[in-house]
Amino acid sequence: MTVFIAVLVGLATGVLSGFGIGGGSLLLLYLTLFGGVSQYQAGGINLLYFIACAPAALVSHVKNGLVEKPAVKWAVLAGVPASVLAAFAAANMDVSWLRRLFGVLLLYIGCKELFTKRKQ
Template sequence: MNWFFPLLTGTLTGLLSGFGIGGGTLLVLWLTLAEGFSQLRAGGVNLAYFPCCALPALLGHVKNRLVEKKAALWCALFGIPACICAALLAARLDTTLLRRCFGVLLLFVGWQEVFPQKREGENGP
């Protein structure tokens, strides 16, 4: 029965990832906090796990015409080289500095989520 909670966690985080809710983050948290994985190992598992969830989600979004193909092309053309450059840079930086930069990024994103700025012509609360 010790396989049940890991299977349930993988299934739930996969579903959340498909909906764009950040299931990969939840999976890494589960692996590090509950399963005792190192951060590096949990990140590696998440990278191996991601395509299994992302591909079906992408196919579903394409089928439902929810993907702007031109925007996706531009994102891929610039995003892939940017990811490669960022990974090479991150491999050379001190881990403490990376953690602090990531913390600042999380604070910034959290601030934007809690206090969104209204755009011109936008209605809502």
């Protein structure tokens, strides 16, 4: 039964990721809170999960004209070095701090989404 539930959670978070809702964050929460997976392992699983889900979402977003190509260049130029530095920092950080920082990040994003008005 647990494998069935894990597959359902993976499917649901994959669909949510395709819509840009943040299925990877939900997957991390499921793995650490209910799956008994360590924070480091959950992060690695989330990266593998992202590699599988991202191409389909990218194709869909490009097809619908939702990708600003000049912004992609700058995001990649800033994101790659930042990701490498963050990976080294996370590898040398205590897991309890990593969990707390991830929780603060989720709270910040949630509050920003709730209280920020979007242009129509």
